[in-house]
Amino acid sequence: MKKRGIKWIASVTMSVMLMGGLLAGCGSAGDSKVIKIGAVYELTGGTATFGNSALNGAKLAVKEMNAKGGVLGKQVELAIADNKGEPSEATNAMTKVITQDKVVAVTGFTTSSNAIAASTVAESNGIPFITAAATNPKVTVDEKTGEVKKNIFRVCFIDPFQGTVGANFVLNSLKAKKAVILIDNSSDYSKGLAQFFKEAFTKGGGEIVGEEAYLQKDQDFKTILTKIKGSNPDVIYVPGYYEEVGKIIKQARELDINAAFVGGDGWDSPKLLEIAGAPALNNTYFTNHYSVEDTSPASKAFVDAYKKEYNETPDAMAVLGYDAANVMMDAIKRANSEDPSKIRDALAATKDFAAVTGKITLNDKHDAVKGAVIIEFKDGKQSYRETVNP
Structure with a gap:
């Protein structure tokens, strides 16, 4: 009886273990009825x-793909997380979608400091991550080793290109020779963009007559601006984000500073106009990924679909969120697998993907090779000025 009892218990135990394995298998990504992709935004x-626009773009891309039958015969589901615009929260949000939501890949992030922090989590877990709009080189390349991060990619241009485009526009189109740079010292994005602008501007014969700094969430910039006014610059380069930039430009005009203001893609938010006011934004310009005045069929189709879905005109972040999600889903299709390593390899091989912001090819540093546009404010409205290709 004891031997038979032991055999019976062993048999039951083995059956339970096998059943547990089968149940676990049924819950795995490969056997699920959906493919989960993380969407981590500000x-x-x-x-x-920025983050809400980009997420709206990603949701639209997934909705359209699911209406066409999904990816690999499955519906795509976004596991959404808020990085709250803080690097520490960015790592938490990335950890959540990877460990709790069990995503096979991640898209997201519109700011560089957050993307740099979160990239370490994706890299250590071997999960492919494509950022929509984080432009600092350190997002895809390890600052200490100089090595490309295997799992990290982006669909946007990078700051060395953006800073050079801005500098050349100031020199060649605005014919300005004296510039002051006003940097957000709490932002990797701002510091990097300022560096590349300065290098290109001085190389092209321009003179930097002053460099000043502020921090995110600062409110009063009049002391700094009064000092800048004394330098009598032709242009003030402010590679910051819209909240502070709007206040800086508004307060500068109140001090009768009439110099041109130039910045980067961090300006592109409806909030900038709301904060600065239309009159203050005259004679201001910024480099960007996209202009809503683009009349290409792909752009028109996207703008129409976005307006129908959200009852508003998309900004560049919305387009980049849309492009990032589509590039990721295309990579999963080409990989013909939900295996993260295979998705990663497919992403690395992306070439001439027909995105709204132009054809996207990812180079050996996992950066998108694409052009930039110059946007000018005229009476509170964004106006396309010119395109600069790499």
């Missing part, structure tokens, strides 16, 4: 308009 905090 949904609250100082850059929330």
Whole structure:
């Protein structure tokens, strides 16, 4: 009886173990009825308009793909997380979608400091991550080793290109020779963009007559601006985000500073106009990924679909969120697998993907090779000025 009892218990135990394995298998990504992709964006905090626009773009891309039958015969589901515009929260949000939501890949992030922090989590877990709009080189390349991060990619141009485009526009189109740079010292994005602008501007014969700094969430810039006014610059380069930039430009005009203001893609938010006011934004310009005045069929189709879905005109972040999600889903299709390593390899091989912001090819540093546009404000409205290709 004891031997038979032991055999019976062993048999039952083995059956339970096998059943547990089968049940676990049924819950795995490969056997699920959906493919989960993380969407980690700045949904609250100082850059929330960026993150919400980009997330709306990603949701639209997934909705359209699912209506066509999904990916690999499955519906795509976004696991959404808020990085709150803070690097520490960015790592938490990335950890959540990877460990709790069990995503096979991640898209998201519109600011560089957050993307740099979160990239370490994706890299250590071997999960492919494509950022929509984080432009600092350190997002895809390890600052200490100089090695490309295997799992990290982006669909946007990078700051060395953006800074050079801005400098050349100031020199060649605005014919300005004296510049002051006003840097957000709490932002990797701002510091990097300022560096590349300065290098290109001085190389082209321009003179930097002053460099000043501020921090995110600062409110009063008049002391700094009074000092800048004394330098009598032709242009003030402010590579910051819309909240502070709007206040800086508004307060500068109140001090009768009439110099041109130039910045980067961190300006592109409806909040900038709301904060600065239309008159103050005359004679201001910024480099960007996209212009809503683009009349290409792909752009028109996207703008129409976005307006129908959200009853508003998309900004560049919305387009980049849309492009990032589509590039990721295309990579999963080409990989013909939900295996993260295979998705990663497919992403690395992306070439001439027909995105709204132009054909996207990812180079050996996992950066998108694409052009930039110059946007000018005229009476509170964004106006396309010119395109600069790499």
